[in-house]
Amino acid sequence: MKALVSVKRVVDYNVRVQVKSDGSGVITEGVKHSMNPFDEIAMEEAVRLKEKGKLTEIVAITIGGAKNEETLRSALAFGADRAIHIKEEGDVQPLTAARAFAAALKKEGAQVFFAGKQAIDDDANQTGQMVAALLDIAQATFASKVELDGGKAVVTREVDAGLETLEVDLPAVITTDLRLNEPRYLKLPDIMKAKKKPIETVTFADLGVEKGAALTISKTSAPPKRSKGIMVKTVDELVSALKSKGLV
Amino acid sequence: MSKILVIGEISDGKLNSGTAKVVAAAAQIKGDITVALFGADVSAAAADAAKLDGVTKVLKIESAANANPLAAVYAPQIVELAAGYSHVLFPGTAFGKDTAPRVAARLGVQQVSDIMVAHSPTSFDRPTYAGNAIVTVEAPAAPAIVATVRLASFTAVGSSANAAIESASSSAALPSHTRFVKLEAQKSERPDLQAAARVVSGGRALGSSDAFKIIYSLADKMGAAVGASRAAVDSGYVPNDMQVGQTGKIIAPELYVAAGISGAIQHLAGIKDARTIVAINKDAEAPIFEVADFGLVADLFTAVPELEGKL
Numbered sequence: 001m002k003a004l005v006s007v008k009r010v011v012d013y014n015v016r017v018q019v020k021s022d023g024s025g026v027i028t029e030g031v032k033h034s035m036n037p038f039d040e041i042a043m044e045e046a047v048r049l050k051e052k053g054k055l056t057e058i059v060a061i062t063i064g065g066a067k068n069e070e071t072l073r074s075a076l077a078f079g080a081d082r083a084i085h086i087k088e089e090g091d092v093q094p095l096t097a098a099r100a101f102a103a104a105l106k107k108e109g110a111q112v113f114f115a116g117k118q119a120i121d122d123d124a125n126q127t128g129q130m131v132a133a134l135l136d137i138a139q140a141t142f143a144s145k146v147e148l149d150g151g152k153a154v155v156t157r158e159v160d161a162g163l164e165t166l167e168v169d170l171p172a173v174i175t176t177d178l179r180l181n182e183p184r185y186l187k188l189p190d191i192m193k194a195k196k197k198p199i200e201t202v203t204f205a206d207l208g209v210e211k212g213a214a215l216t217i218s219k220t221s222a223p224p225k226r227s228k229g230i231m232v233k234t235v236d237e238l239v240s241a242l243k244s245k246g247l248v
Numbered sequence: 249m250s251k252i253l254v255i256g257e258i259s260d261g262k263l264n265s266g267t268a269k270v271v272a273a274a275a276q277i278k279g280d281i282t283v284a285l286f287g288a289d290v291s292a293a294a295a296d297a298a299k300l301d302g303v304t305k306v307l308k309i310e311s312a313a314n315a316n317p318l319a320a321v322y323a324p325q326i327v328e329l330a331a332g333y334s335h336v337l338f339p340g341t342a343f344g345k346d347t348a349p350r351v352a353a354r355l356g357v358q359q360v361s362d363i364m365v366a367h368s369p370t371s372f373d374r375p376t377y378a379g380n381a382i383v384t385v386e387a388p389a390a391p392a393i394v395a396t397v398r399l400a401s402f403t404a405v406g407s408s409a410n411a412a413i414e415s416a417s418s419s420a421a422l423p424s425h426t427r428f429v430k431l432e433a434q435k436s437e438r439p440d441l442q443a444a445a446r447v448v449s450g451g452r453a454l455g456s457s458d459a460f461k462i463i464y465s466l467a468d469k470m471g472a473a474v475g476a477s478r479a480a481v482d483s484g485y486v487p488n489d490m491q492v493g494q495t496g497k498i499i500a501p502e503l504y505v506a507a508g509i510s511g512a513i514q515h516l517a518g519i520k521d522a523r524t525i526v527a528i529n530k531d532a533e534a535p536i537f538e539v540a541d542f543g544l545v546a547d548l549f550t551a552v553p554e555l556e557g558k559l
Contacts, residue, residue, distance in 0.1 A: 016513065017377045026381045093358045094349070118495070122376050124361045129319065129349035138320055138425040141346045144488070154429070158488045159342040160442070160497070161259060165429035166318070172425070178495060179482060215358050219384040223375070223520065229541035235554040238526065238544050247503045247524055248470065248559055 001148070001170075002057040003046045004110040005080065006101055006128075007039040009064055009071040010121040019222040026220060035071050038116020040078075041176040044183040045146055046114050047079035054148040055112070057081050061104055063097055065089045069199065076194035077186045083199045086207070094122075096204075096211045098130030103207040105135065110171065112153070117142050117175040128175035138168035142177040250279025250369045253333040255326060256297055257317075257343050258287050260433070263296040265443040266339035268404035273397040274337055275302045275405060276366040282307060284329060284416075286322050288315040299407035306413045316428035317343050323350035324420035330355060330392055334369065340396040340498070341442075352394035360387050360395035374398070378494040378517035399442065400500035400521040434487050438464075441490065444473035447501045447522075449492055452479035453508025453530065453548060460485050462549070463507060466556045475499070477509045493518035507548045511536025528552065 011017055012032040019026050035043075049055045060075030062068045063086040072083040086100050105113050113132075118125035132139035140146075140155035144163065147154045148170075157164045158177045204211065232238045242248045252274040257264035267283065274281045282305045283297040290308050297306045307329070313321055326347070330336050336351060338344030340362050352359035365373040370387050375398065387393045441447065448470065450463040460480075467474045475492040476485065492499055494514040500521035507528045509515060516539055519525060527540035528551050537543040544551060 011377070013514075017380045019381050026377060095353055095356070095358045098353060120378065120494070123378065123494070124359070125345045126349035126352070126359050126361060129346065130353035132320070133323060133350040133353035136423065138423070139346075139350070140426075141319075142342060157342075159431070160489060161431060161433040162487065162489050163432045165431075167427045167429050169425040178478065179488060212356070213358065213388045215360065215388075216386040217383050218371070218386055220376075221382050221384070223379055223382050226520070226525075226539045226541075228538060229525075229543060231537070231543045231545070233544075235544065235546070235551055235558060238542055238555065239558045241542050242503075242524075242526070245524065 001055050001112070002059065002108060002110040003049070003055050003112040003114055004059050004061055004101070004105050004108055005042050005046050005075065005114040007043065007060050007062050007071050007075045008036040008119045009033050009062065009068045010036045010119055013037055013120055019220055023219045023221055033067070035074050036116050036119045038118060038120070038176055040183040041178070041180050042114040042116050043075055043078040043080065044181045045176060048181065049146070049148055050079065059084060059108060059110065061101065062086065063088055063092050063100060072199055073194050074186065076197040077190045078184070080197070082197055085199050085201045087201055087203055091214070093214050094124050094126035095130055096214070098127050098134055099209045099212070100204060100207050101127070101131045102134040103209055105131065105171070112148070112170060113173045115173070115175050117177055128173045132173035135171070138172040140166050140168050140172060141175040143174050144177050144179045146174060146180065250277055250334045251332065252277060252279045252281050252335040252337060253330060254281060254283045255336065255338045255344070255347070256283045256285045256293065257339050257341060258285060258290060258293045261292055263293040264339065264341070265404065265440060266341055266399045267297060268300055268407070269399045269402040270337050270339050270397045271300045271302055272402040272405045273363055273366060274335070277335060277369050279334065279369070280304055284309060284326070286314045286317070286325065288312055294413050296407070298411040298413050299409055301405040301407065301409050303409055303411045306411055307416045308413065309416050309418060313422055317347070318426050318428060319347040319350045320423050320426040322347055323354060324422060325418040326351045327354045328418055328420045329416070333392060334389065335393045335395070338396045340398045344396045348394055348396050355391055355394060357388070357392060357394055360385060360393065362398040363395050364398050364401040378513050379520055380513070398498065400498045434489050438467060439471065439473040441473040441475055442497055442499055445502045446470050446472035447475050447499060448472045448505045448507065449475035449477065449509060450480055450485070450507050451477040451509030452483060454480060454485055457485040462552045466505070466552050469556045469559055477515050506536055507552050509536055510534045511539065
C-alpha cells in the first residue's frame, strides 16, 4: 500500500517574521527555511507505518520553486522512497495545491494522503480537507493516533471537546496534529542516501490542473503591539494592581 | 445585499458559544443572516440560535446521519444549502476548520481562514505566521465566499431576538466512507476555555499533572477556566483540549494568568487578544514578560498559592 505525503517549505518556526515596510509581504530572503513542522510529523508517521509493514511505498510531494528540492531531500532522508516536485514559482493557494495533489494521488493510486494539518506560514488549515473533497474520499484531520488495517484506517483526532475516533475507508486523507509522534532526528547516512533517491519533476499542466481563481492579498501589516507592562515585586503588589483595575 | 449562512456548532446538545461570535462577524459583513444547525435533534440549540441579535432565520437540518459532526457528511448538505447565499461562515474551531475547506473545495472557491475583520463583503483581515503578519485579502464574490471566523476577534452578539425556526431537509447524496466511533470528552465543571472571562494557564514549569492542582485551585478561586501551554500538554500534565496557542485554542479573556509559561511565539499567538495578561515566571528573561501587563518574577509554587490566598 502506497502513501503520498505532502511537504511544504516554510520559514523556520524559530524565526520571528518581519513584515516588509511597504506592506507587500514578510521578509523571506536570507531567512532560515525548513520543512513545515506538521509535515515532518506526517513524514514520520508514514515512515513508522512502513516500518511496521503497513505501507510498502512512500512518495513525498511538494509544490514550489527550485529551493523546494531541499525539502524533498529532507523527506527522502526521513525515509520516503521517491519524490515528486511540482514546479511552480508563483503563489499557490490551498485549493490550487489540493487540485494538484488530488491529481497526483489519483495518478499514483496511493491509498493514504498524509499532510500536516496546517502550514505555519499561511496558517490556512485547508489543503488536506480540500484534497479529500475533490476526490470525494474520507478525511481524518488533526490526527493524534493512526492505525491502518486492511482497507480501513482508525484515527483518533484532537477536537475541541477532547479526542474523537473515526473509522474511515481507504483511500483517505489524514492530516497530522502535534502529538501524533516525535519526528526523528535525521542522520548523516540517511541524508547521504537521500541524495541518490529519484525526484520526478512535473508541472500543473502535466497534471491537467488549472490554477483557477485566487484570493488577492492587498496588504500585509504587522499586528498591533502589546505595550510592555509593569513588573511587580510581590504578590501583594500584583493583587493591588489587579484590584485597582477591577479585575479581581 | 449579502445573504449570509452561518453554520452553527453544537456541543453536548447545546449551541456552542462561538456561534454568537460568528453571527457578530456576519453582522460586520452586513446582510440577511441565517443560522443552519445540523444534528439528530437540534431543537434546544435552535431555540438559542433564534435569540441571537441579527439572525432572521434558523434552519434545522435533522437526520440520524447528522448525529455526529462528520465533515464528509455535513459538507454535501451545506453545499446544497449554500445555493442562494453570498457567504458561508464557520466558527474557527476544530469543527469549522474540518468542515469549511470541504465545502469550499466542492464549491470551487478558495477559502478565507480566520477572519479577524470584515472591511466589506469581500475584503477581510486574517492572521498568518502565528499572528505575526496580518494580511488583507480580497475574495472573489462569486459563486460564494466561504470563510472561518477567528472567534477571539469578535464579541458575541446579544440574545434578545426572536427569529423564525424552520426545518429543512437535504437530498444530497451522503458518503458511507466515514464512520464515527467515539468521543472521549473531558467533563469539567469549570467555565469553557473559549468563552471564559478569566483563564489561568500552567506551563512546563509545573513539572507534573499532580502539581497542576495549584493552577486548578487558583482558577476555582477566581471562577476561571484552566488552560495550558503546548509543553504542558505534550508532557502529559493535562489533556489536549486545554492547549492555548497557534494550533490549540485562541482565546480573548478579560484576564489571563500565565504561570510557569515562558511565552513561545506559538503560545503568544493564542493570547494576544486577552485584555490583561499576568505572567508569573522564575526566569526574568522569559518572553512572556514582553507581552504581560503585570509581570512577577517568582517561583510559581509559592506565588500561585499566595495569590490564591490573597484574593
